[in-house]
Amino acid sequence: MKKTLLFVGYGSMAKAIACGIASSDLKTKYVIEIAGRDPKKAQNFIRENHLENIATIHSNNSLINVNEKIVMLCVKPYALGNFQYQGNASSVYSVMAGVDIATLKEHIHSNHYAKVMPNVGARYQKSSTAVCVQGDIKEEASEILSSFGKAVFVDSEALVDASIATGGSSPAFLALIAQALVDAGVREGIRREDALNLVRATFDGFAHLLLEQTPDEIISSITSPGGTTIEGLYVLEDKAVRGAIISACHEAVAKSKKKH
Numbered sequence: 459m460k461k462t463l464l465f466v467g468y469g470s471m472a473k474a475i476a477c478g479i480a481s482s483d484l485k486t487k488y489v490i491e492i493a494g495r496d497p498k499k500a501q502n503f504i505r506e507n508h509l510e511n512i513a514t515i516h517s518n519n520s521l522i523n524v525n526e527k528i529v530m531l532c533v534k535p536y537a538l539g540n541f542q543y544q545g546n547a548s549s550v551y552s553v554m555a556g557v558d559i560a561t562l563k564e565h566i567h568s569n570h571y572a573k574v575m576p577n578v579g580a581r582y583q584k585s586s587t588a589v590c591v592q593g594d595i596k597e598e599a600s601e602i603l604s605s606f607g608k609a610v611f612v613d614s615e616a617l618v619d620a621s622i623a624t625g626g627s628s629p630a631f632l633a634l635i636a637q638a639l640v641d642a643g644v645r646e647g648i649r650r651e652d653a654l655n656l657v658r659a660t661f662d663g664f665a666h667l668l669l670e671q672t673p674d675e676i677i678s679s680i681t682s683p684g685g686t687t688i689e690g691l692y693v694l695e696d697k698a699v700r701g702a703i704i705s706a707c708h709e710a711v712a713k714s715k716k717k718h
């Protein structure tokens with residue numbers, strides 16, 4: 459008997475997770491149900507993402523039957539209370555930034571909860587996802603969350619929020635570095651379009667290197683004594699770029715605590 463994965467919401471996060479499941483072996487284990495305030499949008503979601511063979515629309519758009527279903531809460535945090543949830547869910551997953559498990563419990567009954575922080579890479583099934591579970595669902599969570607990227611289990615909800623530093627906000631920080639490298643190429647005389655293509659290839663290659671090596675190992679492998687790279691590294695360390703990045707991440711995490 460297939461289990462039902464009920465998505466509340468049909469935005470970009472729901473798309474990433476639903477498409478991850480539909481394109482993996484999990485499609486033989488689960489059926490998908492889509493709930494939300496606008497059935498037309500739910501219908502479009504199914505059509506546009508080619509989910510007709512695996513997904514249906516939840517029949518009611520305000521009173522949601524969660525009984526014995528795995529619930530994926532993929533709406534904006536303020537929308538959680540716009541729905542009523544009926545029954546006892548098999549488990550509840552929330553990707554809503556800043557919403558804790560205690561709040562989820564006020565809305566939906568279940569014995570198993572997971573607070574999940576994916577990132578923008580989910581669009582390409584390459585999310586960096588931190589997750590904290592309450593209850594015996596580690597295996598299930600690993601299976602579902604791995605369908606759209608890398609899932610890392612952390613020990614507390616606070617550490618899920620802390621992953622804003624390592625995943626949530628960090629693509630923007632890396633984009634700033636990418637932008638600077640393009641400008642650096644232009645400054646040295648490379649056409650902007652060529653510089654962008656070269657930097658894109660650098661990030662692509664770097665992502666592969668980082669899967670096999672630590673950052674320390676990558677630095678050592680391209681920093682020869684008296685060479686070019688150590689000159690650049692000296693300038694970055696002299697200008698405390700490492701400390702600036704750590705501080706930027708710390709402020710981003712701190713802001714999430716102030717907002718909620």
Ligand SMILES: NC(=O)c1ccc[n+]([C@@H]2O[C@H](COP(=O)([O-])OP(=O)(O)OC[C@H]3O[C@@H](n4cnc5c(N)ncnc54)[C@H](OP(=O)(O)O)[C@@H]3O)[C@@H](O)[C@H]2O)c1
Pocket residue numbers: 466467468469470471472494495496499532533534535536537540553554555575576577578579
């Ligand atoms: N995108 C990311 O990279 C990312 C990363 C980490 C966490 N998250 C979290 O994921 C959740 C969804 O984000 P998203 O990127 O998927 O956003 P999105 O694409 O804008 O989708 C938002 C969803 O929330 C629904 N919604 C908004 N206001 C509503 C309301 N007042 N009542 C009922 N439903 C409402 C929307 O339905 P309508 O179209 O009908 O308004 C839509 O289904 C958010 O809580 C966000 O914190 C996202």
